[in-house]
Amino acid sequence: MPATLTGLDLRIAFLYGAEMNIYGDRGNIIALTRRAEWRGLAVTIEQVGIGERLTPGYHDLYFFGGGQDKEQIAVAADLARRDNGDKGATIREAIEADAVALTICGGYQLFGHHYRPHNGPELPGIGIIDVTSEAGPDRFIGNSIIATPDGDLVGFENHSALTFVGPGAAPFGTVTVGAGNNGRDGTGGARYRHAYGCYLHGSLLPKNPWFTDLLLTQALARRHGPVELPPLADDLERAAHNSAARRAWATR
Amino acid sequence: MDPRLTLALLGARATTLAARLTRRGGGTAAPGLVAERLDPAALRKLGAALAGGALVVGGTNGKTTTAHMVATILDKAGRRVVHNRSGSNLVRGVLAALAAQSSLGGVPRGDVGVIEADEAALPAIVTAIRPRFILLNNLFRDQLDRYGELDHIATRWRAAVATLDADTTLIVNADDPMLVGVTAALPRERIIYFGMAAAEPAAVDRRLTLDVLPHAADAATCSRCGGRLAYRALYLSHLGDWFCPACGNARPAPDIVARDIRLDGVKALSLSVEATGDASAVNSSLVIRHSSFPLHVPLPGLYNAYNALAATAAALAFGLSPGEVTSGLAGFTAAFGRIERVALEGREIVLALVKNPTGFNEVLRMLVGGGDADAGLATPTMLIINDLDADGRDVSWLWDVDFEILAWGEAPLHTAGIRGPDMAVRLKYAGVAPGRIAAHPPGELRAALLDFVRAAPAGATVYILPTYTAMLEARGILVDLGAARDFWQQ
Structure with a gap:
């Protein structure tokens, strides 16, 4: 284990940051960056957009947020293209080689096999997390809590899709407030290796600092081996987490 | 005399009185609900009774301030204005405001209407009122759990303006590519565009222009071809002098232009307005002559320069003179809480x-x-x-x-x-x-x-x-x- 983290670098890919950045999802990038920099790490963020190539094996952590329908359709089409490098295959190989991914909402759906809208053609995903999504009859809007084995995640869900977890992935946790993946089976989010997906905006990471640190630890381990992140003064983050959780129970 | 409308107005009045007596505050929407129940056509009837026509103001930001500015300018110019002043801007709030400002016989206590409309309610409001003017100020990302996505609002607005009669004129912020997309199918002579003109590059004030799109701005895409837009100057969020490198779509030349914007901290701003003199609608009563005049606005911030410019465009469209606009805005006070x-x-x-x-x-x-x-x-x-x-x-x-x-x-x-x-x-x-x-x-x-x-x-x-x-x-x-x-x- 390195004696000090200072000078270690972390490479983040912000997938389709221009198109898929709705509901404050870039707050997750901010939280990852700040909490890494506060530990003396050097962070680089590369925004990878439509028509751009992704360097194989380069990034430690991929972030993929949600977007409007129009943008999500354009992004799904770009992910299916093979003429400018196969981004789906690049990310899939990276996840198999211990890279980390956080995907939210539309990004979560596109990390799965497909999203089937009410009308219009099916959007193919890149099939990294074994989930499928389809348009549902209702929109799930509200504060939400997912209880995972490692701790609670609190955020805000806003989706009409129903997502179902297949045998090749594990539910990320149990939804204790809100609808979670589909409002039916009680599951919230999904994970495969170090790729995580869920519907929580909020932004998710700033007020769930334990999860941010888990992602950072796993991302650093890919190239730098096991690291232990020194603790930070998280009073404000904990207060926000607790008040958001109380708000979730009060408004459910 | 329309007995059904009179019944609806009586119902609204009784509801307002009951709310005041029980001290339940301003009582801004409940009277509209009652009136609507008693006469579903009440909004259409009251709107049609405005002899000088109505202006409906829509936009994510600044609609209360802008509507307030237009009402103030018209009022000071001697026009009698009916206005949903409290900012209650859903269908029932608008109806409640019109009901409160009409006689029981359904005669409005004014000849022009200035109606602020919520984004989601704008299609229903313009469909009922059939306004003489619709002012579209901007479309920004709002709290999205309330309205659904921005594209959805733009689509609904586009559908709503397509159904309006040829004598409705659109007053549109040319600097907002989404709004230009909303009205793109309408004939040019039915649109009055307003927009800002960039200062000399050397004199660019950091408070007036942006180097990059803010994170809050949606990816600015061309409504014609879907390509990524570029800007000769970017003023506020995605508002600016935009063009599409892919297909050549570009900001229409504004009919009403703001130049020389000066911001005076948190107190005031000034600008000069030029009406190019090109704007004339099919309605022959609408001719905006060429003019150029300074405006002093006792409100701060670049966003209020847009609001003042929008209000100026509307006032000129109503036939007011530059002098009436200038003096109307000089004593303006901000809308509640802004x-x-x-x-x-x-x-x-x-x-x-x-x-x-x-x-x-x-x-x-x-x-x-x-x-x-x-x-x-x-x-x-x-x-x-x-x-x-x-x-x-x-x-x-x-x-x-x-x-x-x-x-x-x-x-x-x-x-x-x-x-x-x-x-x-x-x-x-x-x-x-x-x-x-x-x-x-x-x-x-x-x-x-x-x-x-x-x-x-x-x-x-x-x-x-x-x-x-x-x-x-x-x-x-x-x-x-x-x-x-x-x-x-x-």
Whole structure:
């Protein structure tokens, strides 16, 4: 284990940051960056957009947020293209080689096999997390809590899709407030290796600092081996987490 | 005489009276609900009775201020104006306002209507009222859990304006590519475009132009070909002198242009307006002659330059003279809560509503730019964030605001409200030194406000930036402490 983290670098890919950045999802990038920099790490963020190539094996952590329908359709089409490098295959190989991914909402759906809208053609995903999504009859809007084995995640869900977890992935946790993946089976989010997906905006990471640190630890381990992140003064983050959780129970 | 309409107006009046007697506050929408039940066509009938026609004002930001400006200019010019002044802008709120300003026989106490419309309600309102003018000011990302996605609103607006008669003229912000897309199918002579003209590049003021699209702005895409737009000048969010490198689509030349914008801190702004003289609609009564005149607006911030320009375009379209516009705006006071000054315990409080990322960005830009922009914010500031329906239940939008602008400067930053703790975290992650952040717990706003005000030296100015329901709550506390008046008495 390195004696000090200072000078270690972390490479983040912000997938389709221009198109898929709705509901404050870039707050997750901010939280990852700040909490890494506060530990003396050097962070680089590369925004990878439509028509751009992704360097194989380069990034430690991929972030993929949600977007409007129009943008999500354009992004799904770009992910299916093979003429400018196969981004789906690049990310899939990276996840198999211990890279980390956080995907939210539309990004979560596109990390799965497909999203089937009410009308219009099916959007193919890149099939990294074994989930499928389809348009549902209702929109799930509200504060939400997912209880995972490692701790609670609190955020805000806003989706009409129903997502179902297949045998090749594990539910990320149990939804204790809100609808979670589909409002039916009680599951919230999904994970495969170090790729995580869920519907929580909020932004998710700033007020769930334990999860941010888990992602950072796993991302650093890919190239730098096991690291232990020194603790930070998280009073404000904990207060926000607790008040958001109380708000979730009060408004459910 | 229309007995059904009279019954509806009686019902509205009785509801208003009952609300006043039981002291349930302004009672802004319930009378509309009653009137609508008694006569579903009441809104259409009252709108049609406005002899001078109506103006419906839509847009994510600035619609209350802009509608207020137009009403003030018309009023000072001697026109009798019917206006939903309280900002109650859903279908029933508009109906309630028109009902309250009409005789029981259905005759409005005015000849022109100025109607502010909520984005989601705008299609229904314009379909019922059939206004002479529709002013489209901007489309920004709002609290999306309330309205659905921006494209969806643009699509509904496009459908609504397509159904209107040829004698409805659109007054459109040419700097907003989404709005130009909304009205692109209409004949050019039915549209009056307004927009800003860039200063000489050498004289560009950082408060007037942006180097990059703010994070709150949606990816600006061409409504014609879907390509990424580029800007010759970018003024505010995605508003600017835009063009599409892929297909050649570009900002239409504005008929009403703002130049030489000067911002005077948190107090006022000035600009010069040029009407190019090209705007004439199929309706022959609408001719805007060439003119050029200075405007002084006693409101701060670049966003209010857009509001003033929009109001000017509307007033000119109603046939008013440049002189009437200038004098109408000179004595303008802000709409409720948008920008207010009150005194409390020897401190001056400037209250500025923040309701979505773009609005928040613009208020921060105004406050930080009020002093020496390089020194950052020097004035103590309290941010009050609620998450009730009218605020947007999802506070994710705080992460789309560029609070990084507050990382410079020494000013203490207080956070309060139901989601004050989220705001405190946002400030910390924006790079604000934790020692500058005073996080007040939710549910203790009165104590938090007093603590905040008393922490500032006597004679100081402080800023309070609340979301909508936080503004109502804060104002209620300030009223209680003797610092402000009830809004419906203004």
